[in-house]
Each structure stands twice: as C-alpha cells, then as structure tokens.
Amino acid sequence: MNIINNQKTTPQLSGHSVELKRAELKDYFRNTWTTYESLFSLINDDEAYYLRPEPLRHPLIFYFGHTATFFINKLILGKYLTQRVNKKIEAICAVGVDEMSWDDLNSEHYDWPTVAEVREYRHQVFTLINQQIDTMQLSLPIQQDSLAWLILMGCEHERIHLETSSVIMRMLPMSFLSEYSSDNKQWQACFDFSSAPSNKLLRAPEQAIILGKQTADETFGWDNEYGELALKVAEFNASKYLVSNQEYLTFIEAGGYKNFIYWTNEGQKWLTFSKAEMPRFWRKKSGEYYQRNLLNEIPLPMNWPVEVNYLEAKAFCQWKSEQTKLTIALPTEAQWACLREKLAGDTCDWQQAPANINLAHYASSCPIDRFSAGEFYDVAGNVWQWSESAIDGYDGFKVHPLYDDFSTPTFDGKHNLIKGGSWLSTGNEAIKSARYAFRRHFTQHAGFRYVENLDGIIPTIPVNHFETDNEICQQLDSHYGKTQLNQANYQQQISALVLDNMNQYQVDVDKCLNIGCGVGRTAFELSPFFQHIDAIDFSARFIQYGVKLQQQESVRYTSIISGDIVDFHEISLTELPIKGQGKNILFSQGDGCNLKANFDHYDAVVIEHALEKSYQPKVLLTTVSQRLKIGGLLFVISDFQYSTKYTEKNNWLGGVKVNGENVSGFDELSLRLSDNFNLLDEVQLTRVVKQNQCTYTVTETQLSVWQKNS
C-alpha cells in the first residue's frame, strides 16, 4: 500500500534536458489532474456538488471547475493565451468567497454549471494545457516569469484544492460518497486505532535557524516562501507527540468548550457563533464519540491526532498551562522548523516517506506514534500543525506578478501558519519549505503539538504589514523608491546642498535639526556627517518608518498602479545607497511651533516642507530659527504653497494679500528672517512624487540658505 508510487513529488526546476523536463512537467500535470478527478470521483450523486456543508465555502462544483479555470486565467493574464475556453465557467469558477472569513457570510446567488458541463470543460482545459506544455518555449532552470512556472503554479494550486476539497467532502453526508472499494484503492483510510500513548514534554536545545526559501531553490515556491529570516530559537520543550484525540478529550471532559476563560477573544466569538462542543469531525452518539474520515466513520480513534482549528488548539494550551503551571503554547514557525530538522531530507529525497504525507501511506490520519524523527513523532505529516505565528513575508518578500493576492491579503495578523503537511499534502504542500496560512477558525486536516516556553514568553514576531495609506506610501516611495522622470532623489539633492554649504561656510557639524523629516531620508543622508541629528515631524505616522529603518527592519508599502491594482515594495537601509546606519539620528514626533527646550544649539536647521504643512508657519519659523547657534545655517526648503487644509489663511506665510498687496512666500520669509539672518544662497530644486503608474506631481521648489548673524 505504497501510494507514493502514484504520487509524483514537485518537480525540480533545473535539469539537463529540456525535453525530459517537458515530459516531467506533463507527467506532473497529468498526475495532479487525475488525482484531483480521482478525489471527485468519490462523489456518487451529482446533488452533492451543490450542497454547502460548510457555509463559509462554495459548493464542490465551484472547486471542481476552479482549478481548471485557474490555469486559463493565469495563461490569459500572462498573455500566453488570448481566447477563453468557456466564459461562463471561467467567470463563475474564478473567485472563491473569502474562505478565511466566518463572520462575514457571503450569500450571493450563483448560477452554477452542471457537473457534465464542468467535466467537459475540464476535458477541454486538460487538452489545452497539454498542448501548451508540448509547444511552450522551455529553458532550464525554470524561471518565475516563464510559462512553465505558470504550469507548475496551476498544478500546485490544484493540489491545494485537492486537500481543501477533501475537507469539504468530509463534511458531506456519507451517503453522497462511494464506500471504499478496489476501484478507489488509493483512498483507503488507516484502520489501525487504539488508545493513545501518554504525551510528554521533551527538550529541544537552543538553535540558530534560517527560515525562507532561496531564490535559487530547486523547487517551485509560492511568493511568501522566499526571502530570509534568521533567528536564534531559545531552548524549549515540545510535546513528543501531536495531541491525540484522547489527550484532547480530557480537555473537553474538563469543560473546556464551556469555559470561556481558556479561549481568546476571537475564540470566544467563534464559540458563540459556531456553538461547537467538540472538534468538527467528531460525532457523539449515545454517549460514544466517533470520528468522520473522508469515506467512513469510526469510533473515535484515541491514538490519532485530534483535528481542530487554531482557536481550539489555543484554548487547549491555555487549559494545559493552567493545569501544569507551565507556559504552554503552540510552536512558532521557527520552533516547528527546529523540530523539523530532526527528520532527514525532504519529500523528493525519500524512497519511502518517513511520515504520513503525500498519500504515501493512508487516506486518513494514523496513530501519533507511527512515524518518529528522533525522540519526536510526526514532525511532518499526519495532520497539519497550527503555529503561533501569523503569516508574513520574510525580508525580501516580493509578490509574483501573476498572482499578487495569493499571500498579501493574509499578511494581516489574522492568518496563522500551519506547518508540516497532512496525509493528503502533496506537491509543494508536502515539502519542508511549504508555508500555508488560514484564518484561525479554519477547518483543515490540522491538529497541533504543544510546546513549553521556558522563559515564560511566547516568542512571536509582529507582522510587518504593507502600508497602504496613500500619503505615507507616496512619501516612502519618493524618499526611498526608484527615481522618477529622470530626476535625482530629492532628499539626496537637499542633503548634498546642506553639506556643501556647511563646508563652504566652515560651520561646525555637531548638531543638526531636520524639521519635517517625514519618513527620514534626508536625516539618513546627513547622518554620517553630523555628530547628532534630531529628526522631527509633526506626524508620528511618518516618523515610525524612519525608526523602523534605523532599527534595521524592512519597511513595506504599496503603490497604486491603477485603481484597485497595486504594486508591493519592500525597502531596507542595507539595500539603499546610504552611508552609515543613522544611529546618531533621534527621530521624534514634535511640533515645530512648540518645540521642547532641549532641542537647541544647532549648527544647522533644515526645514523640509514643514512651513507649508504647519498650522502656524510663522511661529514655526521663529521657533526653530531661535534654536540655531550664531553663525549656524538655516536651510528652508519650501514650495510656498499654503493651503487651508493645513493652515488657516491668516497664518499663511505669503500667498496672500497683505495690506492689499500680493506677498509671495519667499518675500514674507525674507522679511521675517532679515533681522537676524543673511541670505547666502537660493537654489531651485525639482521634486517628483509618483501618484500612480502614470501620474506624477512635479514641483519646482526652493532651498534657501541663511546664516544667523545675531
């Protein structure tokens, strides 16, 4: 019963022979396709395709068509195909309801196609994809921008839905499904169950680990798998086994589902909504527990892993902590990775899978003490394992342009990673670098292992979300993004002029104040040349990004391409052409009109578009110019375009009639500075801010240099 002989592993991207690789891809595609259809062939009544046993998901007819439609849509998007196969099916089977949301039910009505229509459609798509594989240009290794990559993406996508569809099928009445027979041998469940071994905590030593798939990795990966996250994982204890049905039953019998104190806020809401009293695939009849598998129902197999969502797993851990007085939690992604190290090799290396994975052994879970890896069991396979880690992109994350919403919508702190794969995880899902995340209430063939954090702290990493506020994104892009319209980086222009003048007039470079620093580029550019820089902005929303960069974190933001379509960006100090690391910058939120007394004795003050953003530009000018040493230089960068959005008209520094006469911003500035400053220079600069893919705001601004003389 070695089903692995039927299941291919995800192909290597490199190879020596293009034609052998073409054959391999074709074979992998066929294997994916037929396995998917084999699963659906278990349905013995077309009515089942239209039921919605899980109200949060589409009926199975959608998924039956969806994986074929996905191929077509990506081929069209990639411009490898110009004609659709079936407009109707490709419209209706394109977009799932948000499968991650339980509190936002979608009640749209759909005019679903018949099963025969979808079967015919799948046949057409199958033929078409085979033709594409036969005729496509192919070079090795397969690159992310190639058609071959899209074929792999389609296959791996179908393998994801192989698993999610099977979960829905586990929710169907059994009468709609075939019984196990010699016709569907590969879908035979494990029939070995008994009582569970007692679990215990084992030590996992401190370990340095690097997460993330290299760009040059040998297998297909989803965008979120690439990048790098280097971590030192402290020593911790982990349960020897996955939590078994038997161990979990103790929690239930202790009133775990009735006592809110074990549940997170989200868990309490879910419990109220779902009215759950036990795991989703348990049944209780006449006081006895049973478990529903894909094709059968058996007395609760006590030594199989319990299948729960994150919220249930977390509640168990809280209860367990209370019981043991230990800090019991789910493993983080990194802790899981430490345990995974105990299992040698990866799916493609194995002759015989040392885990219940890739359909290699059973079409169900199996006892938790069947597959060991060192002292631990089931570090991969059997059921997915929930982790404490909300999914996020590693440093260096880039979306794949033809599937820009595979991962980014889940980087919201609401989607937790599941690791290790289940008995039905195949292809990419079955390899070590696999990385999937779902809403925490989501049902999958998933359970958990628990860990004890010895320092009493659960070492999670906050999600580094993509900034989407338009104003901030545009500023981040103009400070740190690509230069636009052939104009040099604006903050670099400013900094160069500041330094030139400090040098020319031989002014000390001890302390600099950069007021209106925004997301901080000017301060970073100046930082190698001053002893200390105070970088101040009225808005903490901007400052935070200067601080993040200074702390060597990466910063993520989006930019509008057009309408709803956005681009994703990640920047970090090390990848920018900036000398030094800005350790001598003190970023502070501050009001230039009411500056704290300790901001004083500057050799240089750089007012960077702060006047026209201030509610009191006159007061700001007076305040900051007082903080300059005699002989120090004041740099005023402004477009002198005041707006009532920021500044009441009677506070404008120019751009108004004063006593009946037009007063320009620079005239008013000069008037106010004339008593204590000499004007040394005026320079015109050009500032470009990109609004979207094709629109730019270009501003001719002015930098004026003033020396304080009294």
Next chain:
Amino acid sequence: MNIINNQKTTPQLSGHSVELKRAELKDYFRNTWTTYESLFSLINDDEAYYLRPEPLRHPLIFYFGHTATFFINKLILGKYLTQRVNKKIEAICAVGVDEMSWDDLNSEHYDWPTVAEVREYRHQVFTLINQQIDTMQLSLPIQQDSLAWLILMGCEHERIHLETSSVIMRMLPMSFLSEYSSDNKQWQACFDFSSAPSNKLLRAPEQAIILGKQTADETFGWDNEYGELALKVAEFNASKYLVSNQEYLTFIEAGGYKNFIYWTNEGQKWLTFSKAEMPRFWRKKSGEYYQRNLLNEIPLPMNWPVEVNYLEAKAFCQWKSEQTKLTIALPTEAQWACLREKLAGDTCDWQQAPANINLAHYASSCPIDRFSAGEFYDVAGNVWQWSESAIDGYDGFKVHPLYDDFSTPTFDGKHNLIKGGSWLSTGNEAIKSARYAFRRHFTQHAGFRYVENLDGIIPTIPVNHFETDNEICQQLDSHYGKTQLNQANYQQQISALVLDNMNQYQVDVDKCLNIGCGVGRTAFELSPFFQHIDAIDFSARFIQYGVKLQQQESVRYTSIISGDIVDFHEISLTELPIKGQGKNILFSQGDGCNLKANFDHYDAVVIEHALEKSYQPKVLLTTVSQRLKIGGLLFVISDFQYSTKYTEKNNWLGGVKVNGENVSGFDELSLRLSDNFNLLDEVQLTRVVKQNQCTYTVTETQLSVWQKNS
C-alpha cells in the same frame, strides 16, 4: 480765474531729454501732492477726519494717509524700496473697505493715527519720493515695468482720491470746512445759476469707432484702458445737454422716487436701503430745494447738471421712456465716445479747456449750456456721465503686475463705467481715454445724458469675465496657454498623430467626432483637415469656451500663482498658432453613452480622456465605436486611471480585478475592441497640467489607433 495754470496735465511718456522728463515727473508729483493737501487743508477741524458721513467709506484720515502709503507699498512690491516708512500707518491706510458695496457694511474697528502723525508721515514720504525721482534710472519712453511708471501710477492714484475725497467732504457738515477765501482761491465754486434750457434729442449718425488705448500711447493708463474694441455704432439720438437739476426735478415731482416700476431690481433694493427721496447733494428746506457743493450750499441751481448714481439715472430714463414712448437709456461707452469725437483734442492739447474739467474753471459744476461741442454740450467735464456699459477689459487686456486688483475685481457686471470726467477730474481722469467704473449706487460728482436707441434696443456688450473655476482654468491653460516643462502642447501632439494616421491609412477625412473635446483645442487643430468635426463634451462648462473662441471672442481665465494670488490670461484664436478658424466644428454638449442618432458615419473618432471621465465608459466605448464607418479610425487617448469620482467601480474599464485577476485599462479596452477593430498603433504621450506657479501634474498617457473592420 484760470486754475488750469496751476494744474498740470498728465505727462507724456516719451521725450528727448531724460533730465527734462525727470524734472517734469518731479513737478507733476509735487503738483499732485500739493493739490491733494490743498483739498484737505479745507478741513478746519481735525474731528472731521474721523467722521464717517458716508458709512460705506473709511473716514477721511484713511484717505489722507492712503495715497502716500500707496506709493510706499508699490515701491516695496516693485522691490525699489526695502524698508517701510511707518509700519503702522502703512498697514492701516493700505486697504479701503470695498468702496463699491452698499449692502455689505464693514464695521471693523480701526485704531486710526492722529492727523499730525499722518501729516508727518506724508512729509517723510514726500521727501522719499522726491529722492527716488532724483536718483531713479530713467529711460524714455517710460515703460510699464519702470519705477517712473510707478511714480506716475502713484500720482494718478492720488488724483483719483482727490476726487473721491472731495465727494466725502461734500457730505460733511459745512462747519467742518473753511469758507471760500483768498487763501483757497482755487476751490471757488461757480456762482452762476438760473433756470435750465429745455433739453432735446439730437441725431448722432452711424459711426465706426475703436475703443481702447494703444500700448504705445503717449500717456499713462490704467490696465483696463488698454486693448482694442472695434464697434459700429448705429445711428442714435442723444440729449443736447446733460440732464439738469430742473429736468430731473420733473421726474421727482412725478413721483419718480416713490414708484418702484421705474427702478431696476437693484434700484428698488437701494431705494429701500437708502430711503432716498432726491439726489444725494440736494436738500429740501421749507419746501425749497438747495444744493450742497464742496464748500457752500446754494438754492438748487436749476441749470446745473443733476448729480445722481446710475440707479437714479436709469429710473429717470425708464420714466422718460414711458412719457415719450421712446427707448430712452443711458449711452453706452461707445455712444459716449461718438459724442466725445465732437470735441477736438485732449486735455494736453488745450490752451484753455473747452470744458469744465481739470479744475480749469470752477471748483463745482456749472450751467449745462456753458461748454459746447458742436450741437451738444458737456460731452466731457462738468460731471461724470453714467453709461449703460458694465466695465470690462478690452480684447488684449493685461493686468499690471504691481496692481493686479485695480480693475479685475470690477469686471463682474456690477460696476458701470462713468465717462467724461468732472470739474475735479485731473491727470489721467481728465483725458479722453479715462475709464473708471463704480458700483451702480456709488456717489460721485456724476450725472448723465440720455439717448434714444432708434431700433428700440440698448446695445450693451456682456462682460467677458475671468473664469476662476480651477478645473476649467487648468484645462484652458493646458490647451491654450504656454507649454510647460518643455513638453509640446498636448492637443497638438494628439492632432498630429490623428492626421498622420488618417493619411497613412488613406482614410477619408469627411467627418470626425472628438468626444471629450473639453475647451476644444484638438478640434481646432483638426478642423482645417476635416470637412466637418463634431466636438462633444459631457460638460457645457467646458464647451462654452470652444464656442467663444470659434465666435472670435477672446477667453479670459485666471491661474493660481500661490494661495490667493492669481495670474490673469486672455486668449483668442487669432493669436494662437492654429490654422483655420474652426468654422466647421459643431460644439455640442452630449453624453457619449447616449449619443444622438445624427452623430454617425464618422471617418475618425477621437476619444480624448472621455473614458475615464464617463459614468459608463464601457457603454461610451461601444456607442462611439458604432458610429464609425467600416475602415474608419478610432483613436483612444487615455491614462486608464478610473476614479469613483466619475465612475462607479463596477463600471470601470480596467484597473480592477475581474474574476479575481488584475485587468489593466488597455487590456480591457483591447478585449472589447478585438471583435471589430484591428490595433494599428500605440503611442505614449506626456500631458502636463499646471496646478500653480510651481506645481505640475505630469501624466504619461496612451494614444492607441484602431481600424474598424466590421
């Protein structure tokens, strides 16, 4: 009693000797200054400086300081002066309350300086201006951007206030003013009055006339005087004399001030507000009428011209029309100009003024039959004459940059021209080209002559106001203004591409549809090459400017420099580098989604940024592409940036996810056109729209060319 010997005429701008001109300017300045102070010297009690006999105006202390302050402010604005003389006085004496508004009383409190302070201030300014004249660079002829021009402007400004201040003084109790004596000889009123000659209508023949001062004119002019307006004035009748107090009394005695039917709506409101029962300078005591002059009160001089505002004059004309069954009205500016032709020469040509003007005869009105010009009397001088014409700039109007609000605020249809000057009009006011306007209720030394329009129509010209709507102004400027950021005119780029393609593919050029024509530049550029062009825009606000240009009218708009400070522009077809006059363009307001059936059979359809402004871009695309002949060319110019401001998201043509996949604007366009069109070409264009003096929106747009094949 020939006061003209004391009064200079406004200087010539040219001359042979710079030093003689300098002396002449100094003399003219001194004459202006001393005449002004001579008027104020008539006040014998400082308290009078602070009274407000006319609640719509500042007290006299303001005007006493104001004309000096004006010099300083303009010198500072022109950067001829860097230090103020007296900040306090120059702040408080700078801006009048809007002297034109009676329904918007300003009740601000002012901390007025003392008379001694202002006297001292005037002395300082006098010295300073003399120094400026002595030392200024001077070249001949005097140009508008020179300091000498500013000196002249200050003089002419003071001469305006010489007259307006005298009007306020006529409202003071007489006890505050000196009686006539040998010390103030030049302020002696006429003492000749009796009954009036009876008035009658005389024929003025048809006449072609050109209004407007040439740039090269020999004398200083205010901005509104320059430009050109050529008119053919139809034959009309005009009253031989100005309307006398006696003639006007008939109207009063007929109940003219009690009967609203003679009054315009505005006149009725003013009458209600003012409770007037007779002209402002009449008094009625014990049943007898008197008239208040500058320094005395006399029994109503029946043969002197009545002094009224426009509203009163107009009511008289309405009454007169009713009485005579003729179309009696005030003269238009052009009709006045026809009559003025009957008087030879201009102030500077006269040895002895043939009119009661320039203080040459009296310090008051005089009998209406004293100064003849042909059959008519008082075609200039005695009192200003109200006209039917609301003031407006002539074609070619340009504001003077150092006094940008002298005229433009009055181009609002609410300010009517007064013509001809009064006994106290000197300098620029006293010359033929003088052109002043006030709100229609304003009191001045002003009366009127009436005319009969023989065709029964009052031939007024609507005011060509300055468009200030930002969106329209920006479009006008980008279509017709200077090119910006070194980018070629955008509509010229489009037109050239349209014509190139029509030519290259040898398509007929009978009919072209330009949808989204806006203010029309593309249609004008295309017009010489097509038989007929339909230019359509959804917004009539834009179309109207295409129509105006087509009708050979000039178009005026403003552009923001910064904040409240704007620039003024005037464009006309003849001054633009456009071949042809666009006579074959039919501009229509229209909805591209619901186009009238007669818009059909086009050889070319040019969609100019209409898709992204449409509420239904998909429908627009289908509709207009159906109106193209087979073989015709469709040009789509777009940036594909849809916005919910114009288009509901479900109607966007791209920039959204469709069935889960990103669809760009061009992809969606291509998909929709693919059945009936071949794509011939795609060109990237750059569009620049100036937002203000230093800010531009730069958009990289696309023009695609499609040939209809079925």
